[in-house]
Amino acid sequence: MNIQLKTQGVAALRPLTGKVSLVTGSTSGIGLGIARALAEAGSAVALNGFGIAAEIARTKDQLAADFGVEVSYSAADMTSPEAIAEMIAATVANHGRLDILVNNAGIQYVAPLDQFPVEKWNAILAINLSSAFHTTRLALPAMRQNKFGRIINIASAHGLVGSPFKVAYVAAKHGIVGLTKVTALETAEDGITCNAICPGYVYTPLVEAQIDSQARAHGISREKVIHDVLLAQQPNKHFASVEELGSLTVFLASEAAASITGTALPVDGGWTAH
Numbered sequence: 455m456n457i458q459l460k461t462q463g464v465a466a467l468r469p470l471t472g473k474v475s476l477v478t479g480s481t482s483g484i485g486l487g488i489a490r491a492l493a494e495a496g497s498a499v500a501l502n503g504f505g506i507a508a509e510i511a512r513t514k515d516q517l518a519a520d521f522g523v524e525v526s527y528s529a530a531d532m533t534s535p536e537a538i539a540e541m542i543a544a545t546v547a548n549h550g551r552l553d554i555l556v557n558n559a560g561i562q563y564v565a566p567l568d569q570f571p572v573e574k575w576n577a578i579l580a581i582n583l584s585s586a587f588h589t590t591r592l593a594l595p596a597m598r599q600n601k602f603g604r605i606i607n608i609a610s611a612h613g614l615v616g617s618p619f620k621v622a623y624v625a626a627k628h629g630i631v632g633l634t635k636v637t638a639l640e641t642a643e644d645g646i647t648c649n650a651i652c653p654g655y656v657y658t659p660l661v662e663a664q665i666d667s668q669a670r671a672h673g674i675s676r677e678k679v680i681h682d683v684l685l686a687q688q689p690n691k692h693f694a695s696v697e698e699l700g701s702l703t704v705f706l707a708s709e710a711a712a713s714i715t716g717t718a719l720p721v722d723g724g725w726t727a728h
Contacts, residue, residue, distance in 0.1 A: 468494075468495055468496030469495055469496065469704070469708045469709070469710075470492060470495040470496045470497035470553075470554070470704065470707060470708065471495075471496030471497075472496070473496070473497040473498070473551075473553040473554055473707070474497065474498045474499075474500070474545070474549040474550070474551050474552050474553050474554070475489070475492045475497045475498065475499050475500065475553065475554035475555075475556065475707070476499075476500040476502065476541075476542070476545050476552060476554070476555050476556070476589070476593070477489045477492070477499065477500070477501065477502065477556040477558055478502045478503070478532060478556065478557055478558050478559035478585065478589065479502065479503050479532070479558040479559030479560060480499075480501045480502055480503055480556075480558060481501060481502075481503030481504065481505040481509075481510050481513060482503065482505065482658075482659070483656075483658040483659065483660060483696065484558060484608065484653070484656055484658060484696050484699055485503065485556070485558040485559070485608075486501075486513065486696070487695075487696025487697060487699060487700045488556055488558060488608075488696070488699060488700045488703045489501055489517065489556075490517065490520075490521075490700060491697070491700025491701060491703060491704050492554065492556075492700070492703065492704060492707065493517050493520070493521040493523045493525070494520075494521050494704075495704045495707075495708075496521075496523065497523060497553075497554060497707075498523045498524040498525070498526075498549050499517060499523060499524075499525050499526075500525075500526045500527070500528060500541075500545045500548070500549065501513070501514060501517075501525065501526070501527045501528070502527070502528045502529070502530055502532075502541060502559070503529075503559070504529070510527060511527075514526075514527050524548075524549060526544075526545065526548050526549065528540075528541040528544060528545070532559045532580070532581045532585035533577065533580040533581055533584075533585070535584075535588050538585060538588040538589055538592065539588070539592055541589075542589065542592040542593055542596075543592075546596050551596060551600060552593055552596040552597065552603075553597065553600065553602055553603060553604065553707075554603075554604045554605075554606070554707045555589055555590065555593045555597075555603070555604070555605045555606070556606045556607075556608065556703060557585065557586035557589055557590070557605070557606070557607045557608060557630070558608040559581055559582070559585055560578075560581060560582045560608070560623075560626075561577065561578055561581050561582065562578070562620070562623050563577075563578060563622065563623070564619045564620055565619060566618075566619055567619075567621045570621055570622065574622060575621070575622045578622035578623055578626055579622060579625070579626055579629075582622075582623065582626035582627065582630070583625075583626040583629045583630060583633070586607055586630060586633060587633060590605055590633070590637055590648075593605070594641065594646070597641075597644070597645075597646050598641075598644050598646070600645075601644065601645040602645045602646070603641065603644070603645065603646035603647070604646070604647055604648075604706060604707040604711075605634075605637060605641075605646065605647070605648040605649075606648075606649055606650075606651060606703050606706050606707065607630050607631075607633065607634050607648070607649070607650040607651070608650075608651055608653070608699070609627045609630040609631055609634070609650040609651065609652045609718060610623070610627040610652055610653060610654075611652050611653065611654045611687075611720060611722040611725045611726055612624045612627045612628075613627035613628050613630055613631040613650060613652050613718060614628075614631070614652055614718060614720065614726045615725070615726055615728075617687075627652075630650055631650050631652075631718045634648050634649060634650040634716065634717075634718065635716050638715040638716030638717075639716065641715075642715065647706070647711065647712065647714060647715035648715055648716065649706050649711075649714060649715060649716070649717045649718075649719060650717070650718040650719065651699060651702055651703065651706075651719050651721060652718050652719060652720045652721065652722065652726070653694050653699060653720075653721045653722060654685075654687070654688045654694060654720075654721065654722030654723055654725045655684055655685060655688060655693050655694065656693060656694045656695065656696060656699065657693035657694070657695055657696075658696065661684070661693070664684070665679050665680060665684065668683055668684075680693075685723075687725045687728075688722060688723035688724065688725050689723055689724035689725070689727070690723035690724055691723070692723055694721050694722070694723070698721060699721060702719070702721065
C-alpha cells in the first residue's frame with residue numbers, strides 16, 4: 455500500500471513522465487518558461503528557436519540537469535515548411551514519439567495598416583500562423599499512432615480582440631484560434647486535444663526593454679508606462695508570468711484536461727472581459 459501511494463504521489467508530481475514535448479520558439483521568454491514547466495512535469499523536451507549556440511547549449515544542458523529528462527534542440531526556421539518537416543521527423547526519431555506540441559513561435563511589428571510593410575505581413579503570417587499549421591499536420595500521425603496528443607497553441611488576447619497598428623499580428627492570432635477549433639473537431643475521437651492560450655502582456659526580458667524605451671521616449675516613469683501604456687487594457691494592472699503560462703500548459707497537456715478541447719483560454723487579467 456505504501457509503495458502504491460508513493461507511486462501515485464510521484465505520478466501526481468510529474469504527470470507527464472514518459473511523454474515527449476516539442477515547443478517552438480523556446481530558446482527564451484514564454485517558450486522557454488513553458489519548456490521548463492513541461493520538463494519539471496517529467497516530459498522530455500525538444501527545443502526550437504534562434505540564439506547564440508553556446509547559450510542554447512547551456513540552456514539545453516541545464517534543463518536536462520535540473521529535471522532529469524532528455525532534451526534535444528532544432529534550429530528549424532519556422533518560415534520553412536521543409537525545415538519544420540525535418541524538425542518533426544527528427545523529434546520522433548530522437549525520442550521515439552511526440553505527445554505534446556506547443557506552437558509558441560512568433561514575431562511582432564507595429565505600423566498603420568496602409569503603411570504596413572508587405573514583407574513584415576508575410577513574415578508574421580508565416581511564423582505566427584502558417585508554422586502552426588505545418589507542425590500540427592506533421593505531428594498528427596505520431597499522435598494518432600499512440601492515440602494520445604496535446605496541441606497547445608500560444609495565441610494572444612489579440613486572438614480575441616483587435617488593437618490598432620497590429621494588423622498582421624491580430625490577423626495571425628485570430629487565425630490561430632480558428633486553427634485550434636478545426637484541429638479540435640478533426641481529432642476529437644483520436645485521444646487528441648487542441649487548445650489555445652491567449653495571454654495579455656507577459657513579463658519577459660523583451661517587455662522589460664520595452665518599458666525602459668517607452669519611458670525614455672515619452673519622458674514618463676516606468677510605473678506610468680506599465681500602468682497607463684502597456685497595461686492600459688488589463689484591468690488587474692499586472693503582468694502575467696511565464697510560470698503561469700507554463701503551469702496552464704502542463705495542465706492542458708495532462709490527463710486531467712482530456713475533455714477540454716477547442717477552447718481559447720484568456721490569461722489577460724480581464725482584458726477580454728470588457
